Amino acid sequence: MIGRTACWLAPVCVGLPLLTAPVARAETAADLLDRLVQAYPQALAGHDGDAIIWRDGTRMPAGKLDPQRSFDDRLRNATILDQLSQPYPRGQPSTPAVNADPGRFRNEALFKKMYGDCSTGGVTRNLVTITWLPKSWGKSVSVTRINGVAERLKRVSAEIDELDPKIRRAAFPIAGVLSCRPVADTGRMSMHGYAAAIDLNLDYSDYWLWSAKKSSPIPYKNRFPQQIVDIFERHGFIWGGRWYHYDTMHFEYRPELLPPQAR
Numbered sequence: 001m002i003g004r005t006a007c008w009l010a011p012v013c014v015g016l017p018l019l020t021a022p023v024a025r026a027e028t029a030a031d032l033l034d035r036l037v038q039a040y041p042q043a044l045a046g047h048d049g050d051a052i053i054w055r056d057g058t059r060m061p062a063g064k065l066d067p068q069r070s071f072d073d074r075l076r077n078a079t080i081l082d083q084l085s086q087p088y089p090r091g092q093p094s095t096p097a098v099n100a101d102p103g104r105f106r107n108e109a110l111f112k113k114m115y116g117d118c119s120t121g122g123v124t125r126n127l128v129t130i131t132w133l134p135k136s137w138g139k140s141v142s143v144t145r146i147n148g149v150a151e152r153l154k155r156v157s158a159e160i161d162e163l164d165p166k167i168r169r170a171a172f173p174i175a176g177v178l179s180c181r182p183v184a185d186t187g188r189m190s191m192h193g194y195a196a197a198i199d200l201n202l203d204y205s206d207y208w209l210w211s212a213k214k215s216s217p218i219p220y221k222n223r224f225p226q227q228i229v230d231i232f233e234r235h236g237f238i239w240g241g242r243w244y245h246y247d248t249m250h251f252e253y254r255p256e257l258l259p260p261q262a263r
Helices: 031-038 071-076 108-115 145-163 163-169 227-236
Strands: 043-045 051-054 057-060 127-132 137-144 197-199 237-239 250-253
Touching: 031 043, 057 108, 057 237, 071 250, 108 145, 127 145, 145 163, 145 227, 145 250, 163 227, 227 237
Parallel strands: none
Antiparallel strands: 043 051, 051 057, 127 137, 197 250, 237 250
């Protein structure tokens, strides 16, 4: 029996509840801020809905979720909530929707307080040296120790080193970690400026600016092995190949965009 009435053999059943799959609840601003605090427990103590609260007592405005703001404005002047506003997909890559760039909205004040300002030496004091792919490449790179990024990259490196040689070849030589420079199209500091991002083998890379002037919308391209992407994402790094404005050799530590069960 379904509901209160069986409606056996009746051509039409009136008044019965429809059996549908449960609909996932959309995340509220508070949910998004909860996720941010959970992602950076060493730095953040909590939030009150209007601001995030750092462990040193600093309050930083969270901003508002305003879908009326233009994509370019949010890209160049992201609030903390803007940073969390686009869901990050998982699994096999597919062509992203226009301006679907989960992770490219970055609140510069948050990251400068978290990692330091590279232009004043604030990042340098937190650098540590790791060996990238000791079995395959074995070169030293300097990355931040903040949020355990260096230790996480060591684990990523160890897993990639065990992949088939044809797959792990996309992971070296790397194109860089620390680079105190803004992103080309935003003027805002790259995650490389905090030593919390890594670019892999340029020979396997595709970048949206190389194709943007040729056609619109931007044609999606990717040659990076999915196995490497999966490893990075398990350790809290997002991949630039998930973006409409794609940068497929790029990975950055952004655990707030990855659910805990995926890490």
